[in-house]
Amino acid sequence: MLGSRIDDDRGTATAGGHRKVPATPDVAELRVVRKTPVADGVLTLELAAPSGGRLRDWTPGAHVDLALPNGLTRQYSLCGDRWDPFTYRVGVLREPVGRGGSAFVHDELAVGDVVGVGGPRNNFPLVPSDSYLFVAGGIGITPLLPMVHQAELLGADWRLLYGGRRRASMAFLDDLAAYGDRVLVRPEEEFGLLDLAGFLGDPRPGVRLYSCGPAPLLAAMETVTAGWPRYALRTERFLAEERGAPVRTTPFEVELARTGVTVTVPPGVSVLDAVGEAGVEVLSSCRQGICGTCECGVLAGDPDHRDSLLDDEERAAGDTMYICVSRSRSDRLVLDL
Amino acid sequence: MTATLGSSTGLPTSDADPFDHAVLEDPLPLQAALREAGPMVHLSRYDVYAMARYAEVHAALVDWQEFQSGAGVGLSNFRFEKPWRPPSLLLEADPPKHDAPRRVLTSVLSPRALRRLRDRWIADAEVLVDEVLSAGTEFDAVPVLTSAFPLRVFPDAVGLPQEGRENLLPYGDHAFNAFGPDNDLVARGAPRVAELSGWVASVCRREALAPEGFGASIWAASDRGEITPEQAPLIVRSLLTAGVDTTVHGLSAVLYAFATHPGQWERLREQPSLARVAFDEAVRWESPVQTFFRTATTDVRVGDHVVPDGSKILMFLGAANRDPRRWDDPDSFDLSRDPSGHVGFGMGIHQCAGQHVARLESEALLTALARRVRSIELAGPTARHLNNTLRSWESIPLRLHVD
Numbered sequence: 001m002l003g004s005r006i007d008d009d010r011g012t013a014t015a016g017g018h019r020k021v022p023a024t025p026d027v028a029e030l031r032v033v034r035k036t037p038v039a040d041g042v043l044t045l046e047l048a049a050p051s052g053g054r055l056r057d058w059t060p061g062a063h064v065d066l067a068l069p070n071g072l073t074r075q076y077s078l079c080g081d082r083w084d085p086f087t088y089r090v091g092v093l094r095e096p097v098g099r100g101g102s103a104f105v106h107d108e109l110a111v112g113d114v115v116g117v118g119g120p121r122n123n124f125p126l127v128p129s130d131s132y133l134f135v136a137g138g139i140g141i142t143p144l145l146p147m148v149h150q151a152e153l154l155g156a157d158w159r160l161l162y163g164g165r166r167r168a169s170m171a172f173l174d175d176l177a178a179y180g181d182r183v184l185v186r187p188e189e190e191f192g193l194l195d196l197a198g199f200l201g202d203p204r205p206g207v208r209l210y211s212c213g214p215a216p217l218l219a220a221m222e223t224v225t226a227g228w229p230r231y232a233l234r235t236e237r238f239l240a241e242e243r244g245a246p247v248r249t250t251p252f253e254v255e256l257a258r259t260g261v262t263v264t265v266p267p268g269v270s271v272l273d274a275v276g277e278a279g280v281e282v283l284s285s286c287r288q289g290i291c292g293t294c295e296c297g298v299l300a301g302d303p304d305h306r307d308s309l310l311d312d313e314e315r316a317a318g319d320t321m322y323i324c325v326s327r328s329r330s331d332r333l334v335l336d337l
Numbered sequence: 338m339t340a341t342l343g344s345s346t347g348l349p350t351s352d353a354d355p356f357d358h359a360v361l362e363d364p365l366p367l368q369a370a371l372r373e374a375g376p377m378v379h380l381s382r383y384d385v386y387a388m389a390r391y392a393e394v395h396a397a398l399v400d401w402q403e404f405q406s407g408a409g410v411g412l413s414n415f416r417f418e419k420p421w422r423p424p425s426l427l428l429e430a431d432p433p434k435h436d437a438p439r440r441v442l443t444s445v446l447s448p449r450a451l452r453r454l455r456d457r458w459i460a461d462a463e464v465l466v467d468e469v470l471s472a473g474t475e476f477d478a479v480p481v482l483t484s485a486f487p488l489r490v491f492p493d494a495v496g497l498p499q500e501g502r503e504n505l506l507p508y509g510d511h512a513f514n515a516f517g518p519d520n521d522l523v524a525r526g527a528p529r530v531a532e533l534s535g536w537v538a539s540v541c542r543r544e545a546l547a548p549e550g551f552g553a554s555i556w557a558a559s560d561r562g563e564i565t566p567e568q569a570p571l572i573v574r575s576l577l578t579a580g581v582d583t584t585v586h587g588l589s590a591v592l593y594a595f596a597t598h599p600g601q602w603e604r605l606r607e608q609p610s611l612a613r614v615a616f617d618e619a620v621r622w623e624s625p626v627q628t629f630f631r632t633a634t635t636d637v638r639v640g641d642h643v644v645p646d647g648s649k650i651l652m653f654l655g656a657a658n659r660d661p662r663r664w665d666d667p668d669s670f671d672l673s674r675d676p677s678g679h680v681g682f683g684m685g686i687h688q689c690a691g692q693h694v695a696r697l698e699s700e701a702l703l704t705a706l707a708r709r710v711r712s713i714e715l716a717g718p719t720a721r722h723l724n725n726t727l728r729s730w731e732s733i734p735l736r737l738h739v740d
Binding site for chain 2: 286
């Protein structure tokens, strides 16, 4: 409740101090508070701020970048309840041929461990409609779970076709059972390949189609929906993007090109605060990588983006960053300050 | 001030009217009294709750789960009363309905989207300042600069037709009055509501908007299915309601601040990059948007007290921005302060979507003025413009000294 949170983490007045700026919220470093097996090879992680404070808001379809203690960064869709502002939930499938992210989460990541969190960002938002058809393949159910909840809240007409190899490997069947016959669960070993054409029916204007799952499913969706209106189908692929350097846990240097000053940013201190300590005030507002006020040009170096604003293309360009939450992958960053 | 504080149930109560003319003329004494009374105060005149301290206001603004906007952000409770116009899809909406309009508007007004406007607006500000100074160095800053500049750049950026732009300020003025009680300020605007609303609705249509601009970008999002064609004009309307008066009053605030703090103007002259800080410091100091309501979605505990489900809570943004628990020497306008984190633009999922537009307008105007003007002083008595929600100036007579 509000009162207790104020007592906990907002007593920011520093008697005698010349500034009373609240510490940057710990939204970018979260603790694993629960690890739950939910199906064969699938577990959910619940993450919370070490202080117990609010996390950054998100919308269905959003994902977070988890910077794991082994140095790998992986993207996972949020599949919890956003009316609970204190907890994120993600579902993680053990990838048999993965590069070690999912195996690490399954075998080594433990309750109490801290992970770096970027985002949430949403490349797969639920657009307004009276009618939705959702198609999930395997772990692709995770972004669709909050979407069907939202469609239900909005009173939309919706149905979900959910495929997987075996029933025992399909996560969240209990959650979905509450929706009754809006949800068709079709494990391949019982029903064979998904009957996409039969499920979708003829093209209808205004119906929005959402699909997430393995590449062959998404390719089949593209083919089957060729006759549907443009923008009717929205998909999200599992991202297997490999970033250059792993996330660092050691200090880095930030050179302020216009000021001619170099500052060292230790772990646990934001670039914004480190730069401010050096006497270069950069205006900020939300301190969560959401509002965009503290944008800084990047002249050199490899930023570790933790904001909710830049899309993948803008991140790849590497020419701008939000210094309230974003950090550095390289030893040195040069900012246009 | 006639406010009396009592606390029969342990919750401080006040019979003050935050919308009384005397309070609107100078809200600082009431703000201080409410802050000192406690984390939350009951306002008996309207049977609403009030928060005036930074910590509580900030925490409630970000907590959309417990403090909703969908029942209206004015005194009127949409659970029981019919709004005077179709509710805003942004300001007066909650998730999940709020999600898509918010996503589209923040994208259209993002810092990256504004880059293409930057050079043009800086040039426009230089032209305006040159025109004004060539006509004289003593003038009323409100019509000549602080209204003139936003009206010169913003309607073009939206893509509005030339005809009828004079309706923008009266429409916004009435919309912000309408968040308060049904008092004389609302009555004063009432005769023109139908006419102004009609004009606004007419220019939010796709056919009325230029093929490029914020308005066209919103309609393009509807072509991509990101919002519906029914939502698009209402999102354009949000730009017109919230994007003009607020900026005018923000610019008035910063010019008044400099006119009354000559040392700060010298600092800006020495270091023009302080223009961004100066505007946010003025927004903190003056808080052009003084108040907004929220509505409790359930029985919400605040400290030792409970706000009952469905109750209205008045957030005093202006009071929070001068809370000595958060700000040192809060009543001073000081460019050496870091104003980051003020709640003058709100905070959380409803934070002003146009804040980067406002900052860019002010940066352009202040930079152009700093280049030519050595000092600014008041040249006569100033006059407030009273509004139930906005703190604004009707007139700021200035005398400038140019190099």
